[in-house]
Each structure stands twice: as C-alpha cells, then as structure tokens.
Amino acid sequence: MELPTLASGFWMLICFCVSVNGYPNGRVREACMSMIPCHGSSPQPSPVHNIAVNWTEFKPGDTIEVHLSGPDFEGFFIQARDAEHLDSPAVGSFILADRKHSQLLTCGRTKNSAVSHTSKAKKSDVKVYWIAPGNAPKHVQFLATVVKKYKTYWVKIPGPVVSQPNAPFPTTPLYVTSEAISTSHSASYLTKPFNASGCGITKFCVRNPSNCDPGSASCLFLSFQLQKSSVLIEMSGASEGYLAFALSYDQWMGDDDAYLCINEDHHVTVSTAYLKGRRPPVLDSENALEDVSWRLADGVLQCSFRRSIHLAVSKERFNLDTSYYIFLADGEAGEGGPIYKHRRQPLITNGMYNVTGIPQDIGGSRSPRLIKAHGALMFVAWITAVSIGVIVARFFKPVWSHSFLFGKEMWFQVHRMLMLTTVTLTSISFVLPFIYRGGWSKQAGFHPYLGCTVMALTIFQLLMAGFRPSLHAPRRQLFNWFHWSTGTTARMLAVVTMFLGMDLPALDLPDPWDTYTMIAFVAWHVGIDVLLEIHSYCLIRKAELIEDDRVQILQSLTSAEAEGHLFKQIVLTIYVCGNIVFLIAFLAAVYQI
Structure with missing residues (x-):
C-alpha cells in the first residue's frame, strides 16, 4: 500500500520543483529601470569589468562602438542614459555585432534601447553599436x-560619457559607482536568538504548532512588532532551505507581497518578492528593508528586519496597517540561491489580520477547510460506516435473524x-474539492x-441494491455475486485513494504516521474478518460432528449457536471500538494540520 504513495510523491516532486533562475535567456525587461537582476542578493561593490567606446563625441544619427570586457561572465545588460539623469529611461538604440551571444530589447517606448545576453554561456567581451537619437541629451553615459x-x-557599472559638440560641462558629477547605485542593505549577525516573549502582548505572532518555541527547528514562527512608523519582523524555522511569508487579500497564492530568508551555504539572504499567480516569486531588487540580521544555529534559521508601515514608492509592497491573510511557508533552496516550491502546503491564517493592530498570538492551517472536510467525511464513510456495515452483513445474519427493526431483520x-450513510457522505465529500479548486485538479x-x-462504484452499488431480486428469484445468485464484487472493489480502491490523498499537499497528514496508521487499520479489519471466518468454520464443523453422533442434537446445536452468537457480539463490540479509535486518530490529525 505504501508504494503508490511513494511513487506519487516522487512524481509530484519532479513536477513541482520549480527554481527561480533569474533570466538565463536574457529577456530582462522587468529590470529595465533598475538594471538589477532579481536574484535576491546584494550587488558586488567593486566592478571588475570595463566599458570602452571608440568616440567620446557624437551628433544625432552617429554610431558609436561600445565594448564590454573583463573576466568571464554569464549575463549582461547594457543601456545608454542621460548622464545628468541616470534614473531616466534608456536613450538611443543599438545594433548587434554578434547575434549568437547578444540580443536587442525594448525598454520603455524606445525600440532596441538595450542589449542583453541570449544564454548563460560564458563570455569575456561583448561588442555592440549605439545609434544616437535625434533628441539625444547633451551628455550620454553607458551603463x-x-x-x-x-x-x-x-x-550599473559606469562607462564612458559621450557628449555632443560644444555641450556645456554639467554641474553634477557624471561618473557614479556601483556602490552608490546599490539599493541593498548590509545584513548583520544576530548575537542571540529571539523568542516568543511578548506574543499577544507587544507582538503579533503566528506560530505552528501553536505556542511552539521559535528556538526549535520544528517551530515555524513569525512576529510583527510595531515601532513608531515601522514594524520589526522576526521569522524562524528549520535552517535548511528558506523561510517565507506573504500578505494576501485572499487565501489563494498570487498577487501577494512576500518576504524570504534564504540559506545559501550558511549565509542568509533576506529579500522581498512579489507573487504572480502560482508561479515562482519575482524577487525584488529594491528590498525596502532595514536593520536586516540573521542567525544559523542548532538547525534553526532566524532572520529579522524592519520595514516602514507605508511605502509610497512601491506598488508591490503592501501597507502594513491593513488586514491581510498571512501565508507562512518553508522549502528547499538550490546551490547558488534558486528556491524551489515549498515542500508542504503553506500555513494560512483562518482570517484576515492587521499586524499593526491589537497584538495576538494565533496559528493557522496548512489545509483549506473544504479539503479538511473532504478528508474527514471520507474517513467517516470508509473507515467506520462501510467497514462495520460489511461485517454486519457478512457474519450477523444468523445472530440477528429473529430481531427486527422497523419491520425488517x-x-x-x-x-x-x-x-x-456511506453513499451520502461520499457524495458530499466528492464535490468539495471541485468547489475548492473551481474544477479539476x-x-x-x-x-x-x-x-x-x-x-461511480458507490452509485452503481446503490442502484443495484435498489433493484435487488427477491430471495428465491433465479437472478438472486447473480445479484449476490455482483453486489459482493462491486462493494469489495470499491472498498479496496477507497483504501488506495486514501493512501494517496493523505500525502497530497492540500491535506498532507503527518508522515510516516499516516501511512503506518492506515496500514494498521487495514490489518485490523482483515484480522477481524479472518477471525470471524475461522469462527464460522469451526461452528459449522462442530455442528456436523454433533449431527453425526446424533446424541442430544437439538440441545447441542442450541448451545453451540448461543456460544457462537455471544462470541460474535463480543468481537463486533471490540471491532466497533477499534474502528472508532482509528477514526478519532485520523480526524484529530486532520483537525491539527
């Protein structure tokens, strides 16, 4: 029973592992203005590459050769800008000298106004040609x-400045360094771990499990503490990979404000990001974070940073004085920084909260309520109702043959x-995932x-039972065979389906507890079934021996039947109690996720 689960998990891992690799194909239009790769780390301070031109003076329509060279590199992005306003859009257009390693891009309204790489293949120099536009500024600098x-x-490695003839010398310096352009903040090391003190008093905290200690690797922790016009944010969890949280207007991934702490070879990078649909996060080059610090110790990753409540210049950063659903997730990070899809369903708060409002200490759920209800109803139907119903029909006809309920045996x-009950619960449970997903998953x-x-088998079984032939009808034997085979097939497939469903990200019961518990339930049911079969066989053999001896036949048969009935009733009582224990265990696991 465990093999389907492992196989499914293996294929899901292959299908879902999506890394954030930046722009390996060079199509970097999203970075047109900032020229900063969305790689979630700080730029290097001292450039080691050089930009050269063949002319330092130009007139509109002139062509200037631009040459980028230096140690081997994988990617590049070249623009020309107004030297006195480097934050302005790109100026002029380019012509390629080598189409194999470079390509033209359109930034803003100017076609072919930038050049980038075509692949991650290593290169040491790139040559392009810049064409001066008719409305070119007096001074142009290549970056x-x-x-x-x-x-x-x-x-933004600064290159030469080219000027139009007789252009007045600018009043502001033209050459800038990459340090001045960098928008990232340096991070410091946390000297001591933070804890949960103040949660619900001075901090707004989200924890999983509830009331867990952020010093433990099994605790996923997030806190917000209001400090005048900013908020101090602390996040803690297992040190492997990354931790992330997001603010969202709904309980679906997409169009969310996200923050990540990524463990890269024992060094932590803290980044902001924006979630677009169910795709990997778009890391933001302008972090807008202050007082960034982190700590790696005892298998725990802790990071903290401060962010202003309002960020007027950023549309993708949400104001922190509004109510949101809070997502909290962890996952794996590849070598060099790419992050992969979270291995578990994110923890999502059950309601919308204002993290700068009244301090609270809350938890959340890794499973949507509809999916929880789906799993719970299926457990009730196929662990309890079906199992007991089959045992009763198979072994208790002679026990309750003279007992009637509403005119029937x-x-x-x-x-x-x-x-x-099984048909009703299964039908209700069946539609819940479709409602949640809005269609097929x-x-x-x-x-x-x-x-x-x-x-389908459940409905077919119900319809077949509705047309059950009478006891002595010629087709009764055929009905009995179809009724048994359909029911048995449905039960076996239901168990396999539950095995697979327990480890899906939307439910994801504790592993390997869920697998072992389901195996124990199957063994429990089969064991009781075999025990009652052996008991029935022994009763038949005993009755045959008594009949052969023909001594006190009636008295002995009556005594044997009484003993058999009592034994079956005791076994049924034990079986029902055992099934209820298994059911409670599974329902408790569903409730706690």
Missing part, C-alpha cells in the same frame, strides 16, 4: 550590469443504514481519478 554567476553580479436495517496525481472511480 552595464554584469552577472558572473547567479549571486555574483555588478549593477435487524442485520439488514443496520447494513442498509450504514451503506446509505491537475496537481493531485492519481487521487482524483481513483476518487471518481470509487464514487
């Missing part, structure tokens, strides 16, 4: 961003009631396909 590797890059009424592996099969 280049160079990426040596994912986390090693230089931003008791065993039949109990069996029918439990089976109708393409990320749930074989689980939805098997679930649909179980639902």
